[in-house]
Amino acid sequence: MGLIVYSCPYVPAELIVAYGLTPSRILPESTGLNGPIDVTAGVCPYMRGFVNTACTMSGVTGIILTTVCDQMRHAKDYIEQRTAIPSFLLNVPSTWQIPSVIKLYISELKRLGNFLETMGGKSPATDYLWRVMEEYTKKREKLRALRADLNAMDYSMAIAEFNRTGQIMHALPGRIAEENKVPVALIGGPLTIQDFNLFNLIRHSGGNVVLDGTESGERTMPAPFNGRRSEKDDSLLELASCYFGHIPDAFRRPNSELYKWLKREIDCRGIKGVILVRHIWCDKWHAKVPRLREWLKIPFLDVDIDGESSAIRTAGRIQAFMETVS
Ligand code: SF4
Numbered sequence: 001m002g003l004i005v006y007s008c009p010y011v012p013a014e015l016i017v018a019y020g021l022t023p024s025r026i027l028p029e030s031t032g033l034n035g036p037i038d039v040t041a042g043v044c045p046y047m048r049g050f051v052n053t054a055c056t057m058s059g060v061t062g063i064i065l066t067t068v069c070d071q072m073r074h075a076k077d078y079i080e081q082r083t084a085i086p087s088f089l090l091n092v093p094s095t096w097q098i099p100s101v102i103k104l105y106i107s108e109l110k111r112l113g114n115f116l117e118t119m120g121g122k123s124p125a126t127d128y129l130w131r132v133m134e135e136y137t138k139k140r141e142k143l144r145a146l147r148a149d150l151n152a153m154d155y156s157m158a159i160a161e162f163n164r165t166g167q168i169m170h171a172l173p174g175r176i177a178e179e180n181k182v183p184v185a186l187i188g189g190p191l192t193i194q195d196f197n198l199f200n201l202i203r204h205s206g207g208n209v210v211l212d213g214t215e216s217g218e219r220t221m222p223a224p225f226n227g228r229r230s231e232k233d234d235s236l237l238e239l240a241s242c243y244f245g246h247i248p249d250a251f252r253r254p255n256s257e258l259y260k261w262l263k264r265e266i267d268c269r270g271i272k273g274v275i276l277v278r279h280i281w282c283d284k285w286h287a288k289v290p291r292l293r294e295w296l297k298i299p300f301l302d303v304d305i306d307g308e309s310s311a312i313r314t315a316g317r318i319q320a321f322m323e324t325v326s
Helices: 013-018 045-056 070-082 099-118 128-148 152-165 194-204 235-243 256-269 289-295 311-324
Strands: 003-006 022-025 060-066 087-090 182-188 207-214 273-279 300-305
Touching (some): 013 022, 022 152, 045 060, 060 070, 060 099, 087 099, 099 235, 128 235, 152 194, 182 194, 194 207, 194 273, 194 311, 273 311, 289 300, 300 311
Parallel strands (some): 003 060, 060 087, 182 207, 182 273, 273 300
């Protein structure tokens, strides 16, 4: 089955499966320069890592980008101009409060369906998409249940593996008690696999990540689907409601749902400090720094990372921050 690679949480894996293709929402190993993007100035390191990874993986049939940030729009240009791999840009509206917007997102899913057909996919029979959605809901229930049994880094890795393969990892390590550690949240853009070391840095500095609210963590899981109740139920509308209508993010206008979600999680998990992780050149999250600093009632640290050279500086900043949180 053709392999369709993407990074954005607003791309529903279920739709790709229903078309008979293989979805893979990947995280790059690092932000390396091997691939079509070999420049650093003005380029989000995460976007570069994603494009370079997606374009050098074997067996990739097509790549899906979305309009959630300008860097990912540019990613489409890089792929078109520097490779022969087919790509598709899904328009994800930033506004969400008026009903016509969800119709626009649904029309984009239909346009994505057309692209998937050009990739060898077949438009699914009427209730096949429902069946795929039901299967994914069951798998995600199992994935959500793992949170109680795993440390935050292992849970985020299990989420990343599920997004990449559609499978729940076996052989997961058990939870290690994190007594006397200060509970903190990570929020921000997506992490590369290398960036998962942040969890260890925080732990070595006396903290314990109890919420991974980065784009690669639990924040971006879609809501569970309501099962099909009648012949008239519209699978695309349900898919759109659970993805577009549910996932909070910094690019939404207004982004009040992100703040509501964060407040709820801070309160119920007893979080004492928030660390925003953002890749340099990520305007989407950089723009949120002043508001978060003003809005949060607990200590806040803004960390910009660039993949390689910032590691030592980041470790020092996290250590200093954890000394201020109690
Ligand atoms: S980290 Fe920010 S700029 Fe980079 S791809 Fe993600 S949202 Fe876009």
